[in-house]
Amino acid sequence: MAKIKPFKAVRPTRAIVGLVAARPYQSYTVNERESRMDYNPYSFLHIVNPGYKYDQVITGEERYKLVRNRYLEFKEDGVFIQDKKPSFYVYKIVNRHGQEFNGIIAATSAEDYEQDVIKKHEDTIEKREKTFKSYLQTVGFNAEPVLLTYPDNSVIASIIKETQKNHAEFEFTMTYRDTHYLWKIDNGSTIASIQNEFDQMKTIYIADGHHRSASSYLLYKDEKIKNANHNSDESYNFFMSYLIPESDLVIQEFNRLVKDLNGLTKEEFLIRLDSFYRIENRGPVPYTPSKPHHFSMYLDGEFYSLYLRKTRYSFNTALDNLDAQLLYKTILQPILGINDLRDDNRIEYVNGRHEMITIKSSVDNGEFKVGFGMCPATIKQMKHIADEGLKMPPKSTYILPKLRSGITIYEY
Template identity: 85%
Template sequence: MVKVIPFKAVRPTRAIVGLVAARPYESYTVDERESRMDYNPYSFLHIVNPGYKYDQVITGEERYRLVRNRYMEFKEDGIFIQDKTPSFYAYKIVNRHGQIFNGIIAATSAEDYENDIIKKHEDTLAQREEIFKSYLQTVGFNAEPVLLTYPDNDVIAKIIQEAQKGYAEFEFTMTYRDTHYLWKIDDKETITTIQNEFKKMGTVYIADGHHRSSSSYLLYKDEKDKNPNHTGEESYNFFMSYLIPESDLVIHEFSRLIKDLNGLTKEEFLIKLDGIYRIENRGMMPYHPSKQHHFSMYLDGEFYSLYLRKSLYKFNTALDELDAQLLYKTVLQPILGINDLRNDNRISYVNGRHEIVTIKSSVDSGEFKVGFGMIPATVEQIKHIADEGLKMPPKSTYILPKLRSGITIYEY
């Protein structure tokens, strides 16, 4: 039984929401961040980078306190306003490729996360969890929802469609040419219907935002332990999520770029690969695999196709079937000597939307020695891995939609 509740979102005013909304802080280069803050006083980046005001790099608890100050200033100046009644929010994104994402922004339960009703498929780093938990405790708000996905539901889809016939609270386009729309759903009967439909679901799945959700869970545990009058309805029991149906989720792969052949010559490397893959030289013609367990490879100015010799590899779990895991277990670890996919500086990742061009140019430049491409994972694969309690390797999926910060804010 999945629990969702409406909440009183803090939101930018309609006139400036497009100026406030920002990509996640880490996705900008330093020059991009500074340029946006130089020319846009409303950007949410001013809140999360408070040291800009003093031309200082500020870290730790001091930074968190200043983030809180900047946020309160945005509220005091009327840049942010808070809804008067708890609401769900129908949210629609139309990206520049014509892909459409429809869903509901709601508060979801930390207890559901604890009980594996909200299922995970990626490992998280304990240090990052603790850092973000401390951040949330100090600043008192969360400005970027976790992306969750649920089985397609006709009742919820119809409610979203009906909401979209009304007046949109927001309608704005970002520089990436993604257009965003938001509608309030505050009718009590409709809210109850939405909650009842989610109650019928046994599980929902994290698509993107594993660290945000795990940090919110740690916050919940801390605050619950400190509160002798804990009821389960306090704001810290929940975290903000954008829930979309599985059919709306778009999954791209991440390709792998490797800086060297682990001391092997090209010929030695190909001979080792031949032990588990059937290899075809495709020459200069760009090649992208079309089937699971097939890979593309770019090496020394030529493309290759790699077909797994299935008799030599055992598929015992859902994780074994995942191509990112398969490549790791058959090539990256045993042949190229890459054990730590998260921290080894010999490996880099390219999201699948740009993979062939980026792989070729990166290898041709000499920065990398070899690149590998694969087809994307499916929603069903992700669900099966999560259901078995397993975790995917880092950078296994590049999932759309990508959300913006500062559009709806959940206060603790």
Template identity: 70%
Template structure:
């Protein structure tokens, strides 16, 4: 059973939420970051980039302490206010393509994460886990929820629908033309119905945020050793999550681009590829695959379709059926010599939300030699891989929705 509880969020005031909310720091170009820092004193970017105040790049523990300082200043200035009563928060996004996402911001149990009630499908990098744990331990808050998904549930859906008939606490539209809404649920009966509904679920799945959840687990272990009166109910025993029903989750693919052909000529590469794939030259017109185990390839100014010769490939597990894993096992590793997908600098990734023409452009610049496209993984594949205790290759899925940082904040 999954333990999901309400918490006292720290939130911007209604009049400033549109100014505070930001995308993740890494998603901005340097020019975009500088523009927001120069002209918006309320942007959450001021908190996560505290060196801006001193016109200096600051890293490590010194940066963590300054992040904490900036955060406290936002609270002191009344930009952020903590709710007096624990609540669940309904978060709704209507994006520019009219896709609608509805979910609940809540606190999920670290113990559930450890016991595999909250299941994972991606590997994490230990060094990144430790860095983020140290960051959380210093700053004392988290502003980006882990994205969890659950089977559609009528009891939860009814409450969400009823609450959304009321005026939203927050409503703002971003420059990306996505509109965000937030409602607060602090009615004890509604909280109990939602908590009981999650308690009846045997498992939840991490859709996005594997490093954040793992770091929260490390933080919990650290805090336990520091607290002689540890009870198991302290805020560090939980991490902020955005729980969304499976039917509203959107999975996109990632394209792969590789800088060279591992010493092979174009002809040698195609001959090696022919062992595992039926290859057709599609010419200069952009080509996207439409079926599992089919790939598009862009090489030397032309698109190719690659159809797997299935008699040469052994499907033993649900992971073997995943196109990102299949491409790794049949092309990236044996032919292009890319063994470590996480650390090899010869490979890069491009979100499949972007047009296949973007992949073409990256290769045409000369920075990359070859690019590969595939269809998105499915929620069923993601769950099956997690259920078998297996892990997807990095950048197997680009998952929506993406929440804004700074709208709800969880303090430890």
């Protein structure tokens, strides 16, 4: 049963929340980061990039300590304040395309992660898990929720809708034209009603944030061992999450670009492909696949459609049915020689926000030799793969909403 808990969030003041909120650090180019930090002293980027103050690149434990210092300075200067009562936070995002996301920010259980009540569908990298765990232990806070999804629930939907009739604590629009709203729920009976609904859910699913949740779990294990008076209620037993209903989740595809044909000529490559796919030349006009197990390919100035020859492929598990796995097993690995999708520098990924024209231009400029487009995975596929205890290949899904850092902060 899924256990969630209200918490006393540390939040920016209403007047400057739009200036504080930031995308994940890695999503900015160096120039973007520097520009924002040059002209916005309130940006959360100043906290996570403390070396900027000294015009130095600082790494490791020294950086973590300085992150902690910058965070405390933001609190001392009144940029951040902490709520006095444990609360749930109804959070709404409306993006520039008119897509709307409604959910609840809450503390979710590390024990649920351990016991597979919170299910995973992606592999994590151990080194990244441990690095972020050390970061959390030193800085003492987490500023970006894990994105979790749950089956649509009429009671929770009604509470969210009723809460949104009130004046929002926050309402601000980012430069990406995403508008964010936040309401606080600190009424005991409403909190209990929400907890009761989640308590009846056998499973909830990680949509985005597998490394953050894995690192929080490692932190929980460490702190539990160190605490002789551990009672399962300490803050380290939980991690901050944004929980949204499955119907609000948007899954887009990641398309693939490959730098060479693994020593094959164009003609040899097409002949090898023919054993797995029925191939049709679609000419120079961008072409997008229309159904599962159907890919588009751009090669040497022309688009192709690839239709799977199903006699050449066995569907034995939920993972086998995933297009990202299918592409890997029939083309990327056996023909193009790409075995490690995480570390092979011959392959890159383009998320579904970019149309096939991006694939075309990346090949036409000579940086890549061939590109592949696919249909997005579904929430049903994601859940089936997680339920079978399997893991998707990296970059199988590009999931919306994308969250901002520094809007609600969970302290350990």
